[in-house]
Amino acid sequence: MAKYTIGIDYGTESARALLLNLDTAEEVATAAMNYPHGVMDERLPNGMAIPPDWALQHPDDYIEVLKHIIPEVIKGIDKEEVIGIGIDFTSCTILPTKKNGTPLCDIDAYKNNPHAYVKLWKHHAAQDEANRLNEIARQRGESFLERYGGKISSEWVIPKVWQILNEAPEIYEAADRIMEATDWVIMMLTGNEKRNSCTAGYKAIWSKKEGYPSNEFFAALDPRLEHIVDEKLSRELYPVGTKAGGLTQAMAQMTGLKPGIAVAVGNVDAHVSVPAMGVTSPGKMVMIMGTSICHMVLSEQEIHVPGICGVVEDGIIPGLFGYEAGQSAVGDIFAWFVENCVPADYQEEAKTRNINIHTLLTEKASKLKPGQSGLLAIDWWNGNRSILVDADLSGVILGMTLLTKPEEIYRALIEATAYGTRTIIDDFNEHGVSVEELYACGGLPEKNKMLMQIYSDVSGLPIKVAKSSQTPALGAAMFGAVAAGKEQGGFESIFEAARKIPKLKDEEYKPIAANAAIYERLYQEYKTLHDYFGRGANDVMKRLKAIKKSYSDER
Numbered sequence: 202m203a204k205y206t207i208g209i210d211y212g213t214e215s216a217r218a219l220l221l222n223l224d225t226a227e228e229v230a231t232a233a234m235n236y237p238h239g240v241m242d243e244r245l246p247n248g249m250a251i252p253p254d255w256a257l258q259h260p261d262d263y264i265e266v267l268k269h270i271i272p273e274v275i276k277g278i279d280k281e282e283v284i285g286i287g288i289d290f291t292s293c294t295i296l297p298t299k300k301n302g303t304p305l306c307d308i309d310a311y312k313n314n315p316h317a318y319v320k321l322w323k324h325h326a327a328q329d330e331a332n333r334l335n336e337i338a339r340q341r342g343e344s345f346l347e348r349y350g351g352k353i354s355s356e357w358v359i360p361k362v363w364q365i366l367n368e369a370p371e372i373y374e375a376a377d378r379i380m381e382a383t384d385w386v387i388m389m390l391t392g393n394e395k396r397n398s399c400t401a402g403y404k405a406i407w408s409k410k411e412g413y414p415s416n417e418f419f420a421a422l423d424p425r426l427e428h429i430v431d432e433k434l435s436r437e438l439y440p441v442g443t444k445a446g447g448l449t450q451a452m453a454q455m456t457g458l459k460p461g462i463a464v465a466v467g468n469v470d471a472h473v474s475v476p477a478m479g480v481t482s483p484g485k486m487v488m489i490m491g492t493s494i495c496h497m498v499l500s501e502q503e504i505h506v507p508g509i510c511g512v513v514e515d516g517i518i519p520g521l522f523g524y525e526a527g528q529s530a531v532g533d534i535f536a537w538f539v540e541n542c543v544p545a546d547y548q549e550e551a552k553t554r555n556i557n558i559h560t561l562l563t564e565k566a567s568k569l570k571p572g573q574s575g576l577l578a579i580d581w582w583n584g585n586r587s588i589l590v591d592a593d594l595s596g597v598i599l600g601m602t603l604l605t606k607p608e609e610i611y612r613a614l615i616e617a618t619a620y621g622t623r624t625i626i627d628d629f630n631e632h633g634v635s636v637e638e639l640y641a642c643g644g645l646p647e648k649n650k651m652l653m654q655i656y657s658d659v660s661g662l663p664i665k666v667a668k669s670s671q672t673p674a675l676g677a678a679m680f681g682a683v684a685a686g687k688e689q690g691g692f693e694s695i696f697e698a699a700r701k702i703p704k705l706k707d708e709e710y711k712p713i714a715a716n717a718a719i720y721e722r723l724y725q726e727y728k729t730l731h732d733y734f735g736r737g738a739n740d741v742m743k744r745l746k747a748i749k750k751s752y753s754d755e756r
């Protein structure tokens with residue numbers, strides 16, 4: 202009898218399911234569904250306006266998608282053959298719930314309060330709280346700061362929860378639990394609140410050696426936060442690959458699976474992608490390239506690298522220190538350009554030729570040489586995650602003239618994101634976490650070869666590409682097989698899974714020397730601007746943002 206597991210990848214706009222044949226390593230079927238409520242960044246379901254920099258989701262969507270995508274991937278196989286499920290999620294994505302897991306937004310008394318909903322990873326409205334947290338942590342000499350590159354991000358658990366407390370204390374009070382969405386879905390699937398140590402480590406300031414920050418630290422932030430860990434989070438955490446429990450009868454009925462099959466503890470999209478590319482050792486950076494990019498590296502040592510998102514022992518692969526850095530907008534910047542800045546004759550040409558605008562712009566931009574447009578951009582359309590860790594920074598395009606063409610701007614935006622990645626690679630190398638090769642997965646490597654060549658030219662490194670178009674879902678399915686265990690037909694460890702399952706494409710991108718030489722000069726210019734706008738020499742971006750905010754505060 203064949204053995205299968207299912208991986209579910211919860212992305213920003215949609216969830217994807219993948220059925221993996223554990224004997225042949227074949228991805229038998231995939232299915233995707235957009236979240237019915239999408240990303241709520243302007244209005245709540247009742248039409249109420251949401252302030253700027255917010256990004257919410259509806260937790261009911263996470264269950265709704267399962268009703269469709271699981272039955273779709275298991276069509277045609279015997280459900281007895283599916284032995285496990287793993288999931289991965291965008292993170293830090295959190296929601297307030299009652300003790301039994303009921304989300305507060307599903308309770309009539311709270312459904313009109315935006316703080317009762319899921320705060321998506323790219324909810325950037327807790328920057329004030331993050332700034333205060335960093336200030337207080339620095340004053341107190343808190344050792345945890347160093348593990349997180351010197352700063353805690355506004356995207357993470359504590360700033361987001363503190364924002365709830367500041368702006369909606371009644372929601373904070375009513376929440377028995379504040380959960381990562383990945384842990385919440387696992388609780389819905391198994392009936393068990395078994396939280397994973399990966400999200401706690403990267404997003405909630407927890408470490409295997411030191412645990413959470415002290416109650417005194419939380420009290421110094423706000424006396425009402427003193428017992429946040431015991432009252433709203435949990436000190437009981439389980440390493441990735443652990444079985445969270447068996448699939449409940451109700452969920453089995455809803456999805457068409459067998460009750461009791463193994464469900465792995467929750468995981469994160471970027472983190473599951475590392476073994477899903479076959480990477481289980483140092484020196485190789487895995488880039489998950491889509492709307493944003495996450496940069497993941499392993500090392501045998503714990504080194505404090507400034508500006509990264511974090512280093513967590515066992516956070517990606519047991520026995521190694523897992524490093525994460527990232528850019529909070531990449532594909533999203535190109536989407537913005539396509540949606541807002543492309544003239545009618547380009548739209549018309551794309552329509553006539555039946556190609557999408559990205560393809561048209563890429564075709565035109567491919568004819569340009571590095572530096573030929575005279576443009577240089579900074580990629581901070583959604584703030585800067587690494588290495589400045591500042592959501593209040595914004596984008597720049599420099600060098601525009603009356604002759605500037607859309608494809609020149611499009612290429613400059615792609616180049617800007619490549620410089621952002623180069624800044625991160627240099628930061629790791631300069632601090633002793635070596636990056637010698639790049640491994641790429643996600644939507645962008647499949648969609649744009651020019652972009653991949655630019656990344657190789659700008660970084661000066663070769664790039665290998667995943668064969669799977671659903672690398673996170675594949676990784677989640679691999680962890681589902683580890684949770685099921687060898688006896689059931691799964692794997693003994695994630696190392697075994699990473700040896701047997703992943704495949705790479707034959708094509709590999711290598712730097713083109715002539716391009717790399719010009720990009721080196723452009724990158725030096727980028728670095729000058731990066732430090733000028735990003736390190737306090739000129740805080741114009743923050744001043745502009747403050748003026749803009751004064752309008753929304755008036756409302």
Ligand SMILES: Nc1ncnc2c1ncn2[C@@H]1O[C@H](COP(=O)(O)OP(=O)(O)O)[C@@H](O)[C@H]1O
Binds near residue numbers: 493559563
């Ligand atoms: N041909 C293209 N070139 C560059 N970017 C593209 C192209 N087509 C789509 N995109 C961008 O790819 C992103 C989606 O990437 P994908 O990996 O599929 O999504 P996600 O990050 O949500 O998993 C969008 O932000 C979109 O703007």
Ligand SMILES: O=C(CO)[C@H](O)[C@H](O)COP(=O)(O)O
Binds near residue numbers: 292293
């Ligand atoms: O920070 C993360 C992982 O640690 C997020 O999950 C990620 O940035 C969102 O990914 P995507 O752009 O693929 O939805």
